[in-house]
Amino acid sequence: MALVAEVGKEQKGQDRNGLEPLIALVAEDLQAVNRLIVTHMDSPVALIPQLAGHIVAAGGKRLRPMLTLASAKLCGYRGERHLGLAACVEFIHTATLLHDDVVDASDLRRGLATANAVWGNKPSVLVGDFLFSRAFQLMVTDGSLDVLRxxxxxSAVIAEGEVLQLMTANDISSDQSTYMEVVEAKTAALFAAACRVGAVVAEQPEAEELALERFGRDLGIAFQLVDDVLDYSALQAELGKSVGDDFRDGKITLPVVLAIQRGNDEERAFWRRCLEDQDHQDGDLEHAIALMQRHGTLEDAMAQARRYADSASAALDRFPKSATKTALQDIAGFCVDRAY
Structure with missing residues (x-):
């Protein structure tokens, strides 16, 4: 367990308030976005706002909509279109969370019972569909074909990523390129879109749009890589999750892919039993972590996350120095060093 302890020690030494500069910069706009979210969750069908409110309340720091707000601010935007688009981004994200928890049969998210654990799978899927529909209504209200595109x-790429992940789950022959394809689709695509639309509403040149898109994509990849490492870390308790959820679900994440590739026949037989056959025995998770430590796969996954975070930060070099630029670049470091 040496590496798990080392990762924990490193992250606990980091500033847990790494989001605070960004939150402070977009605080007023974020309040307006939260009001829009509440308004557009409303429905005469009582279960919809009840269930949607539950998942939105447990949704974390609103990182994705904050990226939209900050990207618009970075580009000097002075209007209000970014507010509706930030709410749209959050609805897309929340809808995917609802669907994810059903697919994964998850009972806990950030320390709270998941919507499917409280209300069941059918209402969770249907309310997820409702939130996707609300997101598209907000896109249409904005009126920009570029934003809609x-x-x-x-949204389409995220759905493809979900299906690809489902196809590769429990398959130890999955390789790193397939894993990265899932990450880019399932996580990074929304980060990238959230940032790019900030440049679109500010009517920035395509070069600025693409720079913010690259920032968001690389940030999203770094974010997901760290999530996948944290699943084998004691820090999961601070995330409101149990250690080894991905392992028990048979998800083929980068630390696992590398361990399988670097392991011997006996080790691959272990991974096959646990991930493909779903035959779990006492001590399997501890043995899996030990194998990852033996082959340095958690360290290597973290190193890749840092490279993507550095690339995200560099993508903003073309923008002039500002507090917003600094806060966004700091977020890249936060996503790697976060303890929650």
Missing amino acids: ILSNA
Whole structure:
């Protein structure tokens, strides 16, 4: 367990308030976005706002909509279109969380019972569909075909990523390129779109749009890589999750892919039993972590996350120095060093 302890020690020494500069910069806009979210969750069908409110309340720091707000601010935007688009981004994200928890049969998210654990799978899927529909209503209200193209494409790519992950789950022959394809689709696509639309509403040149898109994509990849490492870390308790959820679900994440590739026949037989056959025995999780430590796969996954975070930060070099630029670049470091 040496590496798990080492990762924990490193992250606990980091500033847990790494999001605070960004939150402070977009605080007023974020309050307006939260009001929009509440308004657009409303429905005469009582279960919809009840269930949607539960998942939104447990949804974390609103990182994705904050990226939209900050990207618009970085580009000097002075209007209000970014507010509706930030709410749209959050609805897309929340809908995917509802569907994810059903697919994964999850009972806990950030320390709270998941919507499917409280209300069941059918209501969770249907309310997820409702939130996707609300997101598209917000896109149409904005009136920009560019915005509609960017966010609708991201929604389609996310769905493709979900299906690809389902196809590769419990398959130890999955390789790193397939894993990265899932990450880019399932996580990074929305980060990228959230950032790019900030440049679109500010009517920035395509070069600025693409720079913010690259920032968001690389940030999203770094974010997901760290999530996948944290699943084998004691820090999961602070995330409101139990250690080894991915392992028990048979998800083929980068630390696992590398351990399988670097392991011997006996080790691959272990991974096959646990991940493909779903035959779990006492001590399997501890043995899996030991194998990852033996082959340095958690360290290597973290190193890749840092490279993507550095790339995200560099993508903003073309923008002039500002507090917003600094806060966004700091977020890249936060996503790697976060303890929650």
